[in-house]
Amino acid sequence: MSAPSPESAGLTDTHRAFAETCRRFARERIAPHVVEWEEAGSFPRSLYTEAAEAGILGVSFPEAYGGGGGDLLHSMLSVETLLEGGSSGLVASLGSLGIALPPIMALGTEEQKQRFVPKVLSGEHIAALAITEPGAGSDVAGVKTRAVRDGDHYRLSGAKLFITSGVRADLVTVLARTGEDAHGGLTFFVVERGTPGFSASRALNKTGWWASDTAELSFDDVKVPLDQRLGEEGSGFLAIMQSFQAERLSLAFYGHATAEIVLADAIAYAKERQAFGRPLTGFQVTRHKLAEMATKTRVAKAFNWELARRVAAGEYLVTEVSMAKNFAAQVAQEVCYEAVQIFGGMGYMRETRVERFARDARLLPIGGGTTEIMNEIIAKQLGL
Numbered sequence: 001m002s003a004p005s006p007e008s009a010g011l012t013d014t015h016r017a018f019a020e021t022c023r024r025f026a027r028e029r030i031a032p033h034v035v036e037w038e039e040a041g042s043f044p045r046s047l048y049t050e051a052a053e054a055g056i057l058g059v060s061f062p063e064a065y066g067g068g069g070g071d072l073l074h075s076m077l078s079v080e081t082l083l084e085g086g087s088s089g090l091v092a093s094l095g096s097l098g099i100a101l102p103p104i105m106a107l108g109t110e111e112q113k114q115r116f117v118p119k120v121l122s123g124e125h126i127a128a129l130a131i132t133e134p135g136a137g138s139d140v141a142g143v144k145t146r147a148v149r150d151g152d153h154y155r156l157s158g159a160k161l162f163i164t165s166g167v168r169a170d171l172v173t174v175l176a177r178t179g180e181d182a183h184g185g186l187t188f189f190v191v192e193r194g195t196p197g198f199s200a201s202r203a204l205n206k207t208g209w210w211a212s213d214t215a216e217l218s219f220d221d222v223k224v225p226l227d228q229r230l231g232e233e234g235s236g237f238l239a240i241m242q243s244f245q246a247e248r249l250s251l252a253f254y255g256h257a258t259a260e261i262v263l264a265d266a267i268a269y270a271k272e273r274q275a276f277g278r279p280l281t282g283f284q285v286t287r288h289k290l291a292e293m294a295t296k297t298r299v300a301k302a303f304n305w306e307l308a309r310r311v312a313a314g315e316y317l318v319t320e321v322s323m324a325k326n327f328a329a330q331v332a333q334e335v336c337y338e339a340v341q342i343f344g345g346m347g348y349m350r351e352t353r354v355e356r357f358a359r360d361a362r363l364l365p366i367g368g369g370t371t372e373i374m375n376e377i378i379a380k381q382l383g384l
Contacts, residue, residue: 010309011073018059018074022081025054030085038210038356041203043090045168049123051094056082058121061101065113066121072246072312076304079250080257086353088254088360089212096165098250100127100173102243103188107231116171116190128169130160130191130217131240137162138373140240141182143175145219147189147229154178154229156189156222159201166215167200169193174219175240178233186236190228197222208359244369245318248325249307251368255328256300258361259335262354263293266339269346280342289342293335300328319381322374329364329371336361 011019029050037043051057059074061067068074075098082091097120104116119125136142145158156176166172170193179185191198197220204214231239267290270280280286307320336358340347347354365371 010312011077014070015073015077018055018070019077019081021054022056022078023084025051025056026082026085030082030087030090034086034090034211035351037090038087039350041205041210042213043087043093043211045126047090047094048126052121052123057094057097057123060098061105061117061121065117072249073308075246076250076253076308079253083254083257083261086356087211088258088357088363089206089209091254092209093165093212095250096129096169097121097127099243099247100129100165100169100171102246103129103173103230103236103239104190106239106242107188107235112190112227112230120171125170126165126168128163128165128172128215130163130166130172130174132160132162134159134161138369140175140186140237143177143186145174145176147176147178147187147224149178152226154189154224154226156191156197156219156224158219160217160219162204163215163217165213166217167203167213169200172198172217173230175236181234183237184234186240187233188230188236188239189224190230191219191222191224192228195222195224206363208356208361208363245311245316245321247368248321248374249304249311251364252300252304252307252321252324252328255325255330255332255361255364256297256304258332258357258364259293259297259300259328262336262339262357263290263297265352265354266290266293266342270342273344286342289338293338296331297335300324300331304328319378322369322377322381325368326365326371326374326378329361332357332361332364 055068056078058066059068059070063069101117101120104113120127131140133143133145147154147156172191174189174191175186176189177185178187199218200215201218202216204216206214270286273280304324307317307324311317339354340358343352343354346352349355
């Protein structure tokens with residue numbers, strides 16, 4: 001998969017070298033085992049430390065905490081290239097720190113950052129973000145998990161659902177309600193594995209993203225020390241709105257990268273597969289189908305990289321990022337559908353990459369804010 005041009009994406013030699021590191025990691029450490037790990041529904045915990053040692057895991061976090069000191073473009077490159085290993089779920093779980101640590105970095109004290117962040121960036125600990133609940137997903141104002149102040153600690157009660165890396169997380173960044181105001185009453189806490197009353201009550205079986213550890217979490221009167229509250233009470237909503245932008249842009253990258261991978265597979269297969277004495281590419285209907293798939297993929301990729309460059313430069317692009325997530329998710333699904341069709345019966349076999357990505361792509365219009373929520377955000381920004 002070719003990298004975007006430096007002119008359009010603002011890439012430096014350092015960015016390109018990092019992309020090659022990720023590509024090599026995907027080729028050597030993920031791809032050879034991906035079918036086994038997908039079928040097992042998990043991958044070795046040691047992959048976190050391997051990714052850290054390769055300079056991948058914490059590339060966009062400050063060097064002071066063990067990160068690589070990179071920028072947003074490094075994060076987007078890791079998504080785009082690691083997906084070449086063949087598993088969206090693995091990349092999501094490996095990268096769960098990318099959504100779990102930002103609230104700590106934004107709201108935490110220096111002591112909290114030094115306490116929680118370095119061990120995650122080294123791969124020693126796994127971090128998860130817990131926001132979604134059985135009755136609250138894209139609308140975080142509906143969060144009901146509650147934290148009540150009790151002297152020098154809080155008592156946390158509630159449940160979280162669809163939590164990436166939730167089963168084996170060593171620490172979870174939890175959004176809880178500390179006040180009655182829909183948005184102003186939300187606060188972040190860090191809850192550590194082994195805390196009495198906290199448990200990953202069950203692992204969840206999913207349509208796609210099989211290798212991703214996804215859990216339901218339970219908090220039964222969990223005693224959380226005051227020094228594990230992030231920021232002041234009521235500071236959680238603004239922090240999560242800022243984090244959502246990076247997460248949604250990342251999911252847009254999942255979209256165009258998925259489409260690009262399956263498009264390449266479909267082209268290669270169409271050139272080799274014979275039907276009625278000629279390759280599939282000998283039929284105009286196949287050539288035109290591939291041309292349309294390539295066009296949509298190229299447009300999604302160009303838009304995503306343009307936004308990544310602008311966000312990395314400090315722009316806050318709520319409307320455009322929401323558009324990018326929706327468009328790339330749609331493109332991924334359409335391209336995956338057509339790729340499976342080109343593969344025919346083989347496209348329905350679990351041994352093929354297009355089958356796996358076709359399942360994985362269905363999550364993209366749901367995760368990180370549904371298509372419908374994104375459209376509401378876009379409409380609001382348009383003054384509708």
